[in-house]
Amino acid sequence: MIDIVLGGMMSNRWRHYDLDEWTDNLQEVCGHFHSKTVGGNDLVTGLVEAGSRGGLDMTQVATNLHSVSREVRDVRADHGENMFLLLQIEGRCGVEQMGRQVTVSPGECVLVDSAYPSIFHFDGRFSNHLSVHLPRELLCADRARHLEPGRRVAADDPMALVLGGLVVKLVNTEQEAGEASRLRQLLFGAVRQAFGRDWGEARTPCSELAQRRVEIVQVLIDRHLTDERLTPQWLADRVGISLRTLQNDYAATGTTLSAHIRNRRLLLARDQLMERKRQGRGRTISEVAYASGFNDISYFNRCFRQAFAQSPRDLLNG
Numbered sequence: 001m002i003d004i005v006l007g008g009m010m011s012n013r014w015r016h017y018d019l020d021e022w023t024d025n026l027q028e029v030c031g032h033f034h035s036k037t038v039g040g041n042d043l044v045t046g047l048v049e050a051g052s053r054g055g056l057d058m059t060q061v062a063t064n065l066h067s068v069s070r071e072v073r074d075v076r077a078d079h080g081e082n083m084f085l086l087l088q089i090e091g092r093c094g095v096e097q098m099g100r101q102v103t104v105s106p107g108e109c110v111l112v113d114s115a116y117p118s119i120f121h122f123d124g125r126f127s128n129h130l131s132v133h134l135p136r137e138l139l140c141a142d143r144a145r146h147l148e149p150g151r152r153v154a155a156d157d158p159m160a161l162v163l164g165g166l167v168v169k170l171v172n173t174e175q176e177a178g179e180a181s182r183l184r185q186l187l188f189g190a191v192r193q194a195f196g197r198d199w200g201e202a203r204t205p206c207s208e209l210a211q212r213r214v215e216i217v218q219v220l221i222d223r224h225l226t227d228e229r230l231t232p233q234w235l236a237d238r239v240g241i242s243l244r245t246l247q248n249d250y251a252a253t254g255t256t257l258s259a260h261i262r263n264r265r266l267l268l269a270r271d272q273l274m275e276r277k278r279q280g281r282g283r284t285i286s287e288v289a290y291a292s293g294f295n296d297i298s299y300f301n302r303c304f305r306q307a308f309a310q311s312p313r314d315l316l317n318g
Contacts, residue, residue, distance in 0.1 A: 011060060017044045022063065029059050030084070030131065031114055032074035038066045038124035045126065054170030054180045055237040056187075057082075057133040062090075064127070068120045075117060081220075082133045083149065084112040085191060087164055090128035094121030100150030104129075107155030109163055111195040116149065132167055132187075137216040138239045139188060146197045159194040166190060175237065184240040210249040213239055217246065217257070225264055226293045232257045265293045266307045269300070273315055285312045 017025075023035040025048035037044065046062035086093070088104040095102050095110050097118040104110045112118055115136060139147060153160045166187040173180045217235050224230045235257065236243040250257045269292040276282030286297055289312075294300040305311050310318070 011049055014045055019044055031078040034069050036066045054173045055175040055184055059131045062128040064124055065122050066124055070118045072117055081136055082114050083136045083139055085132040086110045087130045091126045093127045097150040102152040104152055109153040109160055111149050113149035135238055147195050151195050153194050162190050181242040188240050214249050268292045277316055
């Protein structure tokens with residue numbers, strides 16, 4: 001059933017790609033991978049189509065390659081922030097990861113961890129699946145359940161229908177809608193249930209989960225500090241919780257999320273200005289402000305003075 005439900009929302013506009021073009025499209029949205037064709041043929045039939053639905057990144061991957069692999073060096077080149085929930089729509093796909101080898105058929109699901117090497121086998125036969133990108137840190141934050149990448153959920157398992165149904169609901173829900181956050185939480189819980197193993201430990205108290213969410217968000221802030229899209233709402237979407245929940249998490253630290261982002265950017269700007277002072281050359285104050293994530297120079301100067309008791313100009317001339 002899941003293949004019928006999902007099939008109605010996915011593209012079937014297949015085209016012929018040069019191998020490098022198809023691989024570049026995949027790497028742009030899913031990270032570093034290597035593609036191999038059958039018999040040395042450099043043409044690939046299929047597509048790689050990415051989009052954001054319900055606050056989650058999703059990618060449709062259709063191909064008739066021999067295989068696609070992600071090696072140790074590829075993992076090191078990426079941050080490994082995501083796990084991929086693969087929902088198979090057409091054809092078959094063999095998946096190797098963490099010592100497991102499974103084959104997923106239409107209606108079946110498998111979880112793949114971007115932080116570990118993996119191989120996808122197609123053997124030249126056409127395959128079409130939807131990959132839902134899930135924040136790895138958040139899924140692993142619940143230590144009461146150990147996720148097992150490479151595990152397959154069969155088509156006749158009710159969890160396959162649950163996972164597919166939640167994905168369909170997210171696809172048809174606007175990211176800004178309040179329901180989207182609730183659906184993401186339900187999907188994360190369903191993924192833990194479908195692919196997790198109970199350690200037998202007591203469930204983690206809510207206060208500890210909040211602390212781990214803050215730790216995850218702080219890592220994301222450091223990784224994306226100069227990105228224009230870095231906002232409290234973007235961070236809440238990345239970890240799959242509502243903005244209010246994330247703001248409440250941060251309240252326990254004695255600051256606000258917006259203040260934490262601003263302070264980290266100010267520290268970055270100060271370091272860059274100090275480097276310019278030492279070298280006697282470098283970016284202007286305006287260039288440093290923009291490069292540190294600020295888009296209003298007056299606001300930057302005001303915040304800098306409040307944080308360091310001197311203006312950027314005073315720091316350079318002191």
